[in-house]
Amino acid sequence: MPAPKLYKNYINGEWVEPRGGKTFENVNPADKSDIVGLFPASDKCDLEEAVAAAKAAYNGWRLTPPPKRADILFRAAQMLVERKEELARDMTREMGKILKETRGDVQEAIDMGLYMAGEGRRLLGYTSTSELPNKFAMCVRQPLGVCGMITPWNFPMAIPSWKIFPALICGNTVVFKPASDTPLSGYNFAKILNEAGLPKGVLNLITGSGGKVGEPLMRHPDVSVISFTGSTEIGRQVSVACAPDFRHCHLEMGGKNMILVMDDAKLELAVDGALWGGFGTTGQRCTAASRVGVHKKVYKQFLDRFVARAKALKVGNGLDPTVEMGPCINAKQRESVHEYVEIGKNEGARLLCGGTALTDGDHAKGAFYAPTIFGDCDPKMRVSQEEIFGPVVSVIPFDTFEQGVEIANGVVYGLSSSIYTQDVNRAFAAMRDLYTGIVYINAPTIGAEIHLPFGGVKQTGNGHREAGIAGIDVFSEWKSIYVDYSGTLQRAQIDTHS
Numbered sequence: 128m129p130a131p132k133l134y135k136n137y138i139n140g141e142w143v144e145p146r147g148g149k150t151f152e153n154v155n156p157a158d159k160s161d162i163v164g165l166f167p168a169s170d171k172c173d174l175e176e177a178v179a180a181a182k183a184a185y186n187g188w189r190l191t192p193p194p195k196r197a198d199i200l201f202r203a204a205q206m207l208v209e210r211k212e213e214l215a216r217d218m219t220r221e222m223g224k225i226l227k228e229t230r231g232d233v234q235e236a237i238d239m240g241l242y243m244a245g246e247g248r249r250l251l252g253y254t255s256t257s258e259l260p261n262k263f264a265m266c267v268r269q270p271l272g273v274c275g276m277i278t279p280w281n282f283p284m285a286i287p288s289w290k291i292f293p294a295l296i297c298g299n300t301v302v303f304k305p306a307s308d309t310p311l312s313g314y315n316f317a318k319i320l321n322e323a324g325l326p327k328g329v330l331n332l333i334t335g336s337g338g339k340v341g342e343p344l345m346r347h348p349d350v351s352v353i354s355f356t357g358s359t360e361i362g363r364q365v366s367v368a369c370a371p372d373f374r375h376c377h378l379e380m381g382g383k384n385m386i387l388v389m390d391d392a393k394l395e396l397a398v399d400g401a402l403w404g405g406f407g408t409t410g411q412r413c414t415a416a417s418r419v420g421v422h423k424k425v426y427k428q429f430l431d432r433f434v435a436r437a438k439a440l441k442v443g444n445g446l447d448p449t450v451e452m453g454p455c456i457n458a459k460q461r462e463s464v465h466e467y468v469e470i471g472k473n474e475g476a477r478l479l480c481g482g483t484a485l486t487d488g489d490h491a492k493g494a495f496y497a498p499t500i501f502g503d504c505d506p507k508m509r510v511s512q513e514e515i516f517g518p519v520v521s522v523i524p525f526d527t528f529e530q531g532v533e534i535a536n537g538v539v540y541g542l543s544s545s546i547y548t549q550d551v552n553r554a555f556a557a558m559r560d561l562y563t564g565i566v567y568i569n570a571p572t573i574g575a576e577i578h579l580p581f582g583g584v585k586q587t588g589n590g591h592r593e594a595g596i597a598g599i600d601v602f603s604e605w606k607s608i609y610v611d612y613s614g615t616l617q618r619a620q621i622d623t624h625s
């Protein structure tokens with residue numbers, strides 16, 4: 128085996144080694160003998176340099192006309208198109224999801240790049256009327272300054288793109304800390320943006336642990352916005368860290384999403400959806416359908432087909448085009464998944480398939496786990512309530528639509544939900560009553576598109592949304608401007624009613 132490649136941070140337009148000289152290994156979860164690369168284990172000193180570079184670059188970038196900023200984003204999106212296959216392969220190698228999915232991840236970054244580049248000729252505010260004569264009123268968007276981006280490993284290019292493209296088009300500069308399980312995709316993304324022509328200091332990449340890099344980043348007084356996607360536990364810490372100085376924070380966190388299968392559902396379609404929603408990305412999606420509620424009238428038929436299809440899934444290295452499900456992100460995550468399976472068994476959930484690590488043949492090389500389904504789950508069991516983030520689906524029987532909705536809403540999270548029904552009245556009632564940021568009708572809980580707001584309610588989010596125009600709102604602030612050309616002092620609310 129050749130020695131693994133040594134990667135660097137990108138600070139102020141230069142590729143630089145971390146001050147402390149330490150590195151960490153990026154390991155392929157499908158084959159632990161495959162070291163994808165050595166990445167800087169940076170610390171607070173490196174972070175300080177990155178923030179200082181982003182701060183120094185801010186004024187120049189803020190004053191660059193947005194269509195000029197957009198030219199760079201268009202170029203970056205084009206480069207992503209040209210390198211899509213190689214970027215997807217790197218991503219599968221470092222985080223395990225199958226090639227079809229990693230191509231989709233890169234495509235999401237392309238789509239977001241093009242969408243946000245288009246915003247370079249919009250970034251619309253509006254003009255309005257004034258209550259006083261000879262007075263003009265309008266509002267415009269303005270950038271905030273340095274944005275700190277802290278991202279997870281499950282969408283290692285798509286999620287950074289949801290944050291970085293809108294931040295840049297609005298005129299902010301960026302310090303980007305990717306997840307330690309997927310630094311290569313973060314590196315690839317930052318490299319392309321810089322090759323596309325970003326001025327030095329506008330985008331800085333710094334790898335290292337949450338504690339050594341994420342912590343000082345989220346507490347840094349020169350960072351105006353923290354945009355974080357990850358667990359609710361760490362999101363809460365980000366929120367608390369930003370609160371004393373009222374620095375903005377945008378949080379996208381955990382989920383416990385549910386598909387409802389009604390008695391009039393097209394069952395085969397619902398099984399397709401439950402399979403893709405539950406086991407796509409090995410169940411490691413914030414929007415994963417980790418709960419499936421099934422009306423008692425079709426419970427047995429649904430479950431028989433769902434279990435048969437899950438047992439038949441081919442699990443293995445995502446670079447093999449015949450494989451349908453990759454490994455867990457690492458051995459620790461696989462252990463955590465297995466602990467939940469034990470919890471489910473002890474709670475009395477009926478294990479219908481899976482429930483074990485896969486260790487036969489080539490599976491022994493990686494962190495593989497069998498697709499697992501629990502039947503007859505009570506909605507209050509821990510496996511029905513807590514985010515497992517692995518290939519485990521809890522199936523819950525119910526009697527009525529109202530009961531199904533109550534179960535779906537009865538968790539602390541609120542990211543995504545779905546209903547399979549042919550009844551248009553029920554579909555509309557579900558759109559109204561399911562309390563999640565995203566609702567699907569006759570489709571699984573996964574599959575968001577980049578031009579609509581993305582995010583969740585309750586303990587999934589803090590009221591902001593990514594993607595679409597909502598994504599622009601996170602990285603800009605409104606400024607209202609009044610121009611009085613009357614030549615006299617005019618007092619709003621007073622002169623109008625005297």
Ligand code: NAP
Pocket residue numbers: 277278279280281282304305306307308335336337338340341342345356357358359361362364379380381382412413414514516542582583587
């Ligand atoms: P995580 O452990 O919370 O990590 C997320 C990011 O935070 C990583 O970059 C991590 O760095 C960093 N971090 C860890 N500890 C930190 C600290 N003390 N201070 C600052 N930063 C810190 O989450 P994950 O395991 O990567 O991702 C899985 C979670 O993300 C799930 O809960 C999933 O639902 C959620 N998620 C949500 C969405 C959404 O849009 N709602 C999308 C995808 C994923 P290291 O990697 O170095 O630890």
